[in-house]
Amino acid sequence: MDSRLSLLLTLIVCCIPEGLASCRNGWVSFENNCYLFSHGKSTWGEAFATCLALHSNLAVITSADEQNFLISELKHIHRHDASHVLYWIDGTDLEVENVWKWAQTGEELTYINWADGEPNNALSGNCMNLYGAGGFKMADDDCDIHLYYICQSEYVSIGWY
Ligand SMILES: [Ca+2]
Numbered sequence: 001m002d003s004r005l006s007l008l009l010t011l012i013v014c015c016i017p018e019g020l021a022s023c024r025n026g027w028v029s030f031e032n033n034c035y036l037f038s039h040g041k042s043t044w045g046e047a048f049a050t051c052l053a054l055h056s057n058l059a060v061i062t063s064a065d066e067q068n069f070l071i072s073e074l075k076h077i078h079r080h081d082a083s084h085v086l087y088w089i090d091g092t093d094l095e096v097e098n099v100w101k102w103a104q105t106g107e108e109l110t111y112i113n114w115a116d117g118e119p120n121n122a123l124s125g126n127c128m129n130l131y132g133a134g135g136f137k138m139a140d141d142d143c144d145i146h147l148y149y150i151c152q153s154e155y156v157s158i159g160w161y
């Protein structure tokens with residue numbers, strides 16, 4: 001066996017007790033998905049491109065459980081400044097005003113949980129974020145402002161028993 005492969009297998013056996021699938025370093029896992037909370041801010045379009053470059057997409061939220069997981073992570077990360085931060089996710093109504101779709105799939109949102117008073121920016125708010133001052137529920141904002149963002153990818157399968 002190739003010595004590098006042998007070393008890799010040894011590391012997997014040693015260090016990943018679950019042994020089947022995992023998230024890359026720096027990502028957190030929830031129900032077979034991995035999430036990366038950015039350390040820097042960018043426009044929605046830049047955030048979208050950065051997630052793609054990392055073999056992922058801006059976060060697509062499809063259930064209350066998933067949103068509650070993200071809310072709890074964000075409240076932990078921002079326990080001292082939650083009311084001042086917002087995180088871009090994949091939703092947009094750039095195509096048709098007030099028809100919110102996931103950019104990744106082009107499909108209309110099946111789950112939506114707006115913060116109080118949102119969406120409120122009409123034609124100047126066409127990109128979706130999780131809004132700290134609104135308990136990290138969904139909000140619309142100008143796609144060109146600089147916010148944090150959440151990338152999402154599927155588990156990396158290790159693929160053997
Ligand atoms: Ca809009």
Ligand SMILES: [Ca+2]
Nearest residue numbers: 120121139140
């Ligand atoms: Ca708004």
